[in-house]
Amino acid sequence: MIDLNNTIVAVSTAQGAGAIAVVRLTGPESILICDRVFNAAKKGKRLTNQAANTIHFGSLMDNGKELDEVLVSIFKAPNSFTGENTVEVSCHGAPYIQQKVLELFIKNGAVMAAPGEFTQRAFLNGKMDLSQAEAVADLIASKSEAARRVALQQMKGGFSNELMRLRERLLNFISLIELELDFSEEDVEFADRQQLIDLINEIEQLLSKLLHSFSLGNAIKNGIPVAIVGHTNAGKSTLLNTILQEERAIVSDIHGTTRDVIEDTINIEGISFRFIDTAGIRKTTDTIENLGINRTFSKIESASIVVLMLDINDPDEKIHEAIAEVKDKMNADQKLIVAINKIDLLPPEEVEKRFNKTKFQDLSGTDTIISISAQKQTGIDQLSAELIKIINLKAVDNDEVIVTNARHYEALQRSHSSILRVVDGLQKGISGDFLAQDIREVLVFLGEITGGEIQTDEVLGNIFKNFCIGK
Template identity: 55%
Template sequence: MIYNDTIVALATASGAGAVAIIRLSGKDAIAIADRCFESVKKQKTLLNQKTHTIHLGHIVDDKRTIDQVLVSVFKNPNSYTGEDVVEVSCHGSIYIQQEIIQLFLRSGCRMANAGEFTLRSFLNGKLDLSQAEAVADLISSDNEASHQIAMQQMRGGFSSEIAKLREELMNFASLIELELDFAEEDVEFADRSQFQALVEKITFVLKRLIDSFAVGNVIKNGIPVAIVGEPNVGKSTLLNALLNEERAIVSDIAGTTRDTIEDELVIEGIGFRFIDTAGIRETKDVVESIGIKKTFEKMEQAQVVVLLFSAEEFKTESKRLKIEIEKIKNRFPLKPLLIIANKIDTLNVEELDRLNLEFEGVHLLSAKSGLGVEELKDKLIGFVNTGALRNNETIVTNTRHYDSLLKAFEEIQKVKYGLESGLSGDLLAIDIRQALYHFGEITGEITSDDLLGNIFANFCIGK
């Protein structure tokens, strides 16, 4: 891989717009931009300008003027990539964008690969690897919670916590390594009681970070919620009420929803992906049977299952409903099951009392009128442990980080066992080195071209 040439790419979204930004980075970025730029102030060259300055002028190809632009100059090392960077703000015509990019390519630039600007930032020490990954998470964040976590990680909250643990562990590792050099003199440089306390501290922090992944993963990817039940109980009406729009087709004909319908709703900063499925019932209709099969597939994929039944069903089929609930609980014992009674406006007070008595914890609702919809949203958010988010604690959202933390935790447990068993320093040092290795994988002290390629391939071009 070559990272010392000059790259160019469109930094704003592709397509026409009011303004577009074209970014260059590399040792010749300013010189290349200067050859194509004609300032409104004659004799003004970009090479002689101070860093973090903006200049008005025209991009010119020979004697042909392409566009009037603003050119921002950022000199190394005080730039995003740590190299000389130029950003050209031009009009957002697709034609103008391509003409300017092609001009820079002919002048000595190369088209940037996906994520190459951020990769150079990492290689030049402007960001560590976990911060670089947070850049991609920030770009793709689509709700308040995922944005908050990405911002915290990009600012180095997660990195600093890992770096501090790694530094403390490395200090003790150095002392234990020193003991090996004086093995014949039988001296101890590393206080074993202090080391034991450090291992306990690292174990506690690692467990907290590992446990946070369960919350972080759903915040980052959204929580899939399957809405299931018999046909014509109001699943589509409930989905429309939650989303506050006519997303699903509603009719009095049973089995109208023959395929799954998905949409998203953000509740208190957390994304929920609601899946309105075909009803569950015995049927000879081939098309509806396929929909019912998909219902069970979606229930398997969902993290929360909402079972919806109507007041009419309760009046006549209470026993069958209880059997249905048990079937779902037995088939998906680890999934939260929320039981909802819809169309409760058709029940009298006595019937409501009997409903609450027969179905403990049932949520009463009228999807048509909106009664109980807001309370349902509160119950859904209750399935997510948002305490860590509210307390601004570090939350792990990245699968690669999670895997490295698990491996580091495993090695720390070996170190802990070795200390308790009175293991010799040379054997302790092996496990400590492995733990340090996995810490280093997270922040990028230890990496490989293959790993970097996999990470930055998921970035957008221009970032």
């Protein structure tokens, strides 16, 4: 359990050597503790007498000896990140100096911060709700422009504001319904049932939209999985190496070279794509290769996008079988890109003839077909463009609320189930007390997202334990 009476300290910059490191203190005695060991360049200056949001140059002293020249930034409650008195000390970035500065503050009354304790204090002090606090961790961990934008939008309260509006409208109606219960003997209805039906239907649609956004949000946060599949020697490993611009996978004319799954991530126009090179699909008696082929089918099922590599010289029957076999493993939410490879081996007119025949005979209107040469790097830009097009970043560009957190998704699922019970109850004309109970459940589950309904330190500790120390 966090003791808000303690003053905590931690290094807030990344581990390792650097030009500058920042050591942060927060808590009721943070300014006083720093004042004990700070010798200002301007004689007689005391940090405890200085105004908020000011920076001061001087030295840290340890038993009368100068430890380092530093800059000290002062922030006073409640106008700080944590809502408490906070000091940030910018010292030189040698790991030894960082350690000695930490030890100095601990000797003078500070205690070492737990992972995420600064952000947890910000939550406990009402500076942000829980979904915003979790967005801080997502922002720190973001590996792409899209992930950064989504996390920043949530940290600024975009998701919280959406939920707040829902809760307020539900609270108004549940208040009217519960007022009806007080006048049950008079058979009075204060809550217009048609307005309630309209509101509940609107909320159900919004919850469905938020739930649906999780597939995009989770992909943006963790990287969109793209499975590269196809027959042996179709050029899958060559494509992976071309995309990554390094020899990540072994390329050979020998069939069945790739027997296991090879994964790597690359950023394309601000989106992280996790490319998965898989074992070639074919009938074989090799036990190890069959294990790899089974993993290929598993990766097809788990990928957001499947790139099916086909050799332009393959006969029609082989192409038909490959497309049918891969589509059989895919679901309606997955997208298929068929890449006809090795176009460098045929004259351009033959490529066009063959490509168009395959395109019109074998693909549905929802699929994409492109011609490439993985070895000559022809058509790779078109492949990248198709990947970006499939992701459809309009929601990100429009700053729409996108759910990225699995905990939020689970709470929304429970909220949605409760809303559906309200819809069913309204259709069946059940009494107000049962309606009120289901609406209260919706409010509780939505409150779990922002932290309003989370009471135990165990739950909070589990949420913040994966934060970095110093944040």
